[in-house]
Amino acid sequence: MSSFRTARTPRVRLVGAAATVVLATLSLTACNDGTGVESEGRATGTAPTANGTATAPSQDESAAGTTQGSGTGTSASGGNGPAGKTSSSKASGGTGGTGGSGGTGRSGGSGEAAASGGSSGAGASGKPVTCEGSVTRTTAAPLTRPVNHMLLTVTNTGSRTCFLYGYPAVRFGEAQAVPPVIEDSQPQAVVTLEPGQSGYASVNLAAADGSGTNGHTVKSLTVHFQGRSGNGSVGTGAHPSLPAQGVYVDDSLKVTYWQQSMDDAVSW
Structure with a gap:
């Protein structure tokens, strides 16, 4: 009985060690799989569409951006989006339009008004x-x-x-x-x-x-x-x-x- 116990003790420990190695391997594999999926997703461009720079705007979004940019100057499109172009072309005051933002477009409009006012003032004055x-x-x-x-x-x-x-x-x-x-x-x-x-x-x-x-x-x-x-x-x-x-x-x-x-x- 003593020999039996002595002979089985190393085997039990060996089996236990093997089981531990298997579990560790499975955990490492699961971790690697998760990381691999995440890295692969970023590499192939499948990130969430909440990142506005990774996805092109739809027609409706472009139209909405254009309306907002030209009307109030607060469009999030900036100088690169359709709204920026529209605001730039609309700013005929001479000082706006370079940045393409809605705010710059409004500044151009003010320039027109100022220029118009200046012309009117000059026309009203005359030599004594x-x-x-x-x-x-x-x-x-x-x-x-x-x-x-x-x-x-x-x-x-x-x-x-x-x-x-x-x-x-x-x-x-x-x-x-x-x-x-x-x-x-x-x-x-x-x-x-x-x-x-x-x-x-x-x-x-x-x-x-x-x-x-x-x-x-x-x-x-x-x-x-x-x-x-x-x-x-x-x-x-x-x-x-x-x-x-x-x-x-x-x-x-x-x-x-x-x-x-x-x-x-x-x-x-």
């Missing part, structure tokens, strides 16, 4: 002109103070800035000459009128103390405008209305230079 009858409106209003004074108001009715040079050359009734200017009233700068703005000058009609000569009543008035050189009148004259009873003038008649403010005009 000389103020004269065709681009202004002139009124004449007798003043109670100072006495025997009249205020001339010239308003720019044109679309461009105009310059009021010198002083008004006024003719009352059938007078053959224009009255002199008060030299001390000359302003430091040429009167400049933006569209809608007004310039002023006052007319001393008669001596306040009655010392003037050749006094008479007139019922019409013509105002001529000077050019930059100050030699003669330019453009069209103005014919402001006078009160129905007319105004009284004498030989002391004189005018001021054009002024930017009414207060400066009536201070002489």
Whole structure:
């Protein structure tokens, strides 16, 4: 019995060891099979379609991408997909379209609007002109103070800035000459009128103390405008209305230079 046990003990251990080797081999084989399948799958391109770069978009997906890219600029297609191309072609502003993204396309559109606005602004501006009858409106209003004074108001009715040079050359009734200017009233700068703005000058009609000569009543008035050189009148004259009873003038008649403010005009 002792020999039997001794003889069988190594065999049992051998069988057990063999079984252990077999199990280890099977485990290794299963592990290798799993790894092999996974590696093979990646090599042959059978990865899950969640990876967007491994699968081409369908027609519907392309169309959806194009609509989103051109409409809102948030398409995930970027510069490589159909949406990027559509956005690039749509961005006609000149600054967009190189990246092909929806955002760049919108930036191009803004460029167009800015360029359009710039052109409109340039068209509305223009070189200043000389103020004269065709681009202004002139009124004449007798003043109670100072006495025997009249205020001339010239308003720019044109679309461009105009310059009021010198002083008004006024003719009352059938007078053959224009009255002199008060030299001390000359302003430091040429009167400049933006569209809608007004310039002023006052007319001393008669001596306040009655010392003037050749006094008479007139019922019409013509105002001529000077050019930059100050030699003669330019453009069209103005014919402001006078009160129905007319105004009284004498030989002391004189005018001021054009002024930017009414207060400066009536201070002489």
